[in-house]
Amino acid sequence: MDRRSFTLGSLGLAAGLATPMPALSQTPSYRGPNVILVRFGGGVRRAETIDEATTWAPYLRHVLAPRGTFIPDLRIDRLEGVNTSHAEGTLNLLTGRYLAYRDASEFLNDRLEPTEPTLFEYLRRAFDIPSHQVLLVNGEDRPQEEFFTFGAGDHFGIDFRSEMLSLHRYKLYRTRMQLAEGGLTDEARLALEAERTRLLTIDPRGATPEPSAEVEAFWARWRRDFGDSGFKNPRGDRLLTELSIRALRELQPRLLMVNYQDPDYVHWGNPSHYTRAIAIIDEGLQRLVSAVDASPFYRDNTIFVITPDCGRDANPLAEVPFQHHFNSRSAHETWAVIFGPGIGKGVIDKPIDQSAIAPTIAAAMGFMASRAEGSAIEGAFL
Numbered sequence: 062m063d064r065r066s067f068t069l070g071s072l073g074l075a076a077g078l079a080t081p082m083p084a085l086s087q088t089p090s091y092r093g094p095n096v097i098l099v100r101f102g103g104g105v106r107r108a109e110t111i112d113e114a115t116t117w118a119p120y121l122r123h124v125l126a127p128r129g130t131f132i133p134d135l136r137i138d139r140l141e142g143v144n145t146s147h148a149e150g151t152l153n154l155l156t157g158r159y160l161a162y163r164d165a166s167e168f169l170n171d172r173l174e175p176t177e178p179t180l181f182e183y184l185r186r187a188f189d190i191p192s193h194q195v196l197l198v199n200g201e202d203r204p205q206e207e208f209f210t211f212g213a214g215d216h217f218g219i220d221f222r223s224e225m226l227s228l229h230r231y232k233l234y235r236t237r238m239q240l241a242e243g244g245l246t247d248e249a250r251l252a253l254e255a256e257r258t259r260l261l262t263i264d265p266r267g268a269t270p271e272p273s274a275e276v277e278a279f280w281a282r283w284r285r286d287f288g289d290s291g292f293k294n295p296r297g298d299r300l301l302t303e304l305s306i307r308a309l310r311e312l313q314p315r316l317l318m319v320n321y322q323d324p325d326y327v328h329w330g331n332p333s334h335y336t337r338a339i340a341i342i343d344e345g346l347q348r349l350v351s352a353v354d355a356s357p358f359y360r361d362n363t364i365f366v367i368t369p370d371c372g373r374d375a376n377p378l379a380e381v382p383f384q385h386h387f388n389s390r391s392a393h394e395t396w397a398v399i400f401g402p403g404i405g406k407g408v409i410d411k412p413i414d415q416s417a418i419a420p421t422i423a424a425a426m427g428f429m430a431s432r433a434e435g436s437a438i439e440g441a442f443l
């Protein structure tokens with residue numbers, strides 16, 4: 062019995078089968094296309110990404126956009142209470158709804174957890190896909206996004222979660238292994254225990270449940286290659302690319318979301334950090350697309366959906382231009398590039414709402430995002 066069927070079986074017994082849950086034999090295996098959802102994140106404006114003349118992401122704009130459906134006018138709706146920010150925009154993408162989250166913070170700010178099903182949960186409820194093949198790749202310093210793997214509330218929840226790859230998760234793995242391996246001086250052991258306690262405090266949900274055996278093996282190989290120091294592995298958004306490339310090779314996810322984030326460092330005031338970060342994501346896209354095109358498992362069977370979490374302000378008079386918390390028009394303005402098998406080629410020359418992304422991915426993969434407010438983008442499919 063594998064880990065998943067054991068978990069489902071024991072939960073069914075514990076719950077007295079009060080909640081109807083499809084038996085594994087009734088859940089079809091997945092035969093549709095793989096999807097790689099790239100959050101071109103940390104908030105980016107159209108000017109530095111999809112504007113042909115001023116882009117810092119030439120591969121995205123000149124190579125990928127013509128390869129499929131280009132939506133230059135994706136918009137975050139101007140609803141009361143909508144915040145144009147990272148966790149909010151990401152959850153809009155994952156749930157197909159606005160305001161489908163609640164504050165999950167006990168001690169720290171900026172912790173949102175979804176209150177409606179995410180794409181991960183819909184997909185794993187519809188198809189028999191193990192958790193290590195539905196993956197979220199996150200940045201190191203956003204443990205708040207560790208909450209996105211499954212939602213709170215009475216919907217599908219933890220049994221249908223995705224698994225998470227991030228440096229934070231690796232450190233949880235490493236500290237657990239180092240403590241179990243022993244052979245430490247008292248001083249080293251105390252330091253490790255303190256590090257692990259701090260990690261668990263940042264993300265109380267992070268160690269529950271433990272990663273699957275497949276993800277444990279992924280981290281064991283990562284540790285073999287990059288060691289315990291933290292100095293050898295790439296950092297920032299390059300780290301997310303490295304995690305994603307290795308995940309494609311070693312775990313073969315059917316749905317992979319990559320949460321790029323570094324353009325957001327512009328909050329601290331240096332515009333070159335922002336444009337440099339956009340160029341680094343563009344390089345990451347090149348690596349991801351090359352890896353897919355070179356892989357017999359992914360080639361001709363993988364759809365890319367590339368879209369930002371939110372835009373940024375365009376106020377040249379502000380002391381630090383391009384923030385994104387002032388509800389300005391351009392903070393609501395994003396875009397999307399979608400390409401792969403079954404996706405049409407062309408430009409959709411009308412406004413599309415951000416809540417359409419989740420149902421579009423659902424339609425491409427063959428399930429319904431039944432709680433989404435938007436509907437699949439007409440004209441994206443062949």
Ligand SMILES: [Zn+2]
Nearest residue numbers: 103104325328
């Ligand atoms: Zn920000």
